[in-house]
Amino acid sequence: xxxxxxxxxxxEARPGxxxxxxxxxxxxxxxxxxxxxxxxxHLAKLVCDPxxxxxxxxxxxxxxxxxxxxEFVQHSSSGEKHIADVRTERGYVxxxxxxxxxxxxxKAREEFYQxxxxxxxxxxxxxxxxxxxxxxxxxxxINPTLxxxxxxxxxxxxxxxxxxxxxxxxxxxxxNDLWFLFxxxxxxxxxxxxxxxxxxxxxxxxxxxxxFYPSLVHAVxxxxxxxxxxxxxxxxxxxxxxxxxxxxxxxxxxxSRRRF
Ligand SMILES: [Zn+2]
Numbered sequence: 020x021x022x023x024x025x026x027x028x029x030x031e032a033r034p035g036x037x038x039x040x041x042x043x044x045x046x047x048x049x050x051x052x053x054x055x056x057x058x059x060x061h062l063a064k065l066v067c068d069p070x071x072x073x074x075x076x077x078x079x080x081x082x083x084x085x086x087x088x089x090e091f092v093q094h095s096s097s098g099e100k101h102i103a104d105v106r107t108e109r110g111y112v113x114x115x116x117x118x119x120x121x122x123x124x125x126k127a128r129e130e131f132y133q134x135x136x137x138x139x140x141x142x143x144x145x146x147x148x149x150x151x152x153x154x155x156x157x158x159x160x161i162n163p164t165l166x167x168x169x170x171x172x173x174x175x176x177x178x179x180x181x182x183x184x185x186x187x188x189x190x191x192x193x194x195n196d197l198w199f200l201f202x203x204x205x206x207x208x209x210x211x212x213x214x215x216x217x218x219x220x221x222x223x224x225x226x227x228x229x230x231f232y233p234s235l236v237h238a239v240x241x242x243x244x245x246x247x248x249x250x251x252x253x254x255x256x257x258x259x260x261x262x263x264x265x266x267x268x269x270x271x272x273x274x275s276r277r278r279f
Contacts, residue, residue: 023059043067141190
């Protein structure tokens with residue numbers, strides 16, 4: 020962990036320091052070796068929160084937000100507690116996810132945190148970015164930053180892993196844009212948006228992202244309505260075709276009967 024408590028104050032690890040865990044209260048020791056980034060470790064156990072994960076990528080993301088928002092200990096009414104990577108002033112939990120996550124565990128975390136955003140490390144598997152870009156090539160562009168994916172999008176492992184999520188999911192490929200995943204009723208959309216504006220929104224509650232997200236929801240809703248209208252029309256045309264086919268068959272039977 021990045022922080023432990025020393026005399027009630029959050030402190031980063033420095034050689035020789037001892038502190039206590041902000042979540043479980045157990046003693047912690049500062050680890051300042053040469054291989055891993057400086058961190059705090061529990062003295063007597065591995066971790067106290069089974070959901071805990073920290074990599075240099077986590078540290079970079081956490082450092083973009085005020086210290087008091089980082090490693091926020093969130094309690095539920097039943098007494099369960101977990102350490103959120105970042106909890107913003109406006110009550111959003113940002114969870115930075117590097118490792119693969121079992122769907123059941125993902126669901127449990129979404130139910131625990133409620134108002135949360137997954138920021139997923141898209142750089143863990145080397146093929147993830149190219150698979151996503153290939154999927155976009157076959158997708159239907161809705162506007163310059165939004166695409167509706169066609170069938171076979173589940174050949175992209177990243178989409179397959181995350182499209183069951185009920186909260187915002189963002190993929191980080193280490194570039195200036197973040198990729199947003201937007202699954203609705205079996206149809207999957209993806210959109211891109213500048214990383215800086217996403218960070219600004221969660222830091223300040225304002226900026227371009229405040230308009231982007233509602234406009235994304237609007238564009239997706241609009242597109243879905245068009246899709247449904249087209250599907251209804253197709254159904255109607257199919258019924259008409261069946262009806263005319265049947266009428267042709269009846270006429271043919273009548274003609275055949277007259278002949279024999
Ligand atoms: Zn602990």
